[in-house]
Structure formats: structure tokens, C-alpha cells
Amino acid sequence: KAGVTQTPRYLIKTRGQQVTLSCSPISGHRSVSWYQQTPGQGLQFLFEYFSETQRNKGNFPGRFSGRQFSNSRSEMNVSTLELGDSALYLCASSFGSDYEQYFGPGTRLTVT
């Protein structure tokens, strides 16, 4: 069974721009979570979607948003990029609450 896929794998943007990242979950998984990973900070939870509804949200500014489509694919958007947004953005999918999450390879975003 195919794993979680994320596109693009690498992205370079300049400050003030916006970016959209995409995640395709494992077939049959309805929950998609997004995380930001930076050196020394570990993984920080951004938000989780289940059946097209945002169920949980981490402590990130409103510039970070997401959505989920009826086929469970998810996108996250970051508007007005800042240098501090440079990070590895990881997507994880699961069947639902209280199930193990499986991660994609991530999108490496660099903001210059």
C-alpha cells in the first residue's frame, strides 16, 4: 500500500510570498495532521483534519491554514511568509483518533 506522499519536496520562497503544500494520505485514512519541524524544536503540531473538518489546531498564527478535500487529500497554506517559517513541514495520516500516525517525507521550505 502506498505511503503518505507530499509535494513539493523542496521549495524556496521569499518573504511576503505565500505557499501551498499538498499531502496525499494513505488510502483509507481519513485523518491528516500537519507538523512543523525546525532544528532543536522537534515537531510542533499545526492542525488536524478529519472528514474535511478541522478538529484540532496548534498554537500557530492565522497565517497558517489548511483544508481537506473529500478524497482526504489535504493542503496547507502559509501566507505572508517570514524567515522563521523556514522548516520541514510534515504531514501524517491515520484512520482517526487514537490510531498511529504515518508520516510523509516532508516538504523542505526555505524562506529567503
Next chain:
Amino acid sequence: GESVGLHLPTLSVQEGDNSIINCAYSNSASDYFIWYKQESGKGPQFIIDIRSNMDKRQGQRVTVLLNKTVKHLSLQIAATQPGDSAVYFCAESSYTGNQFYFGTGTSLTVIP
């Protein structure tokens, strides 16, 4: 907020020895825990999980121990191999939501 911390940021072991990676958590309501392994350039890979109704769970060469009294989690890797070199994260969540909190990670280096 939630707090999941790791006792040691780095750990070096000889090939063939057993490794123990520790993790402390602060939310007594957490009832589901996962250990992940992350190799350079890849997303976290699920290793093993444990629920709060268990104290111990074994997988292939790995064992997770949960001590709810002191809110401590450990991952034991038997006969550590060079391929085990990676960063290991523990993550916790509660049944109230599919939101995982991750520690900052322990870097395991296996010396041949």
C-alpha cells in the same frame, strides 16, 4: 500546555549493545504513546506504540515500557545495529483528540 521531554539529547552505543532511550511526559491524561525513528532527510517512521492500559509492549528488537506513576516512557533496542542510528522521538496524545505532542528527540549513534 503539554510537555514531552527527553532526558538525553544524544546517545552513543557500541554495535551489538542494547540501547535505552527515555522520555518524560507531563499530561497525566495522555493515554496513547508512540515512538518514532527519523533518519536524515526522511519523515518520522513509526516504531512501536503503547496504550495506557499496558506497561510493556514488545516488537521486533524493540520494547517500550510505560510507567504511569512517574509519567515515564522508555524505548529499548536490543542488539543495536548501525542502521538504528537516527533521531528518536516519543509522542503522546489523549483520547480527547488526535493531537500528538512530540519531544525534541534523542540522537542515537551506533559505533561499529
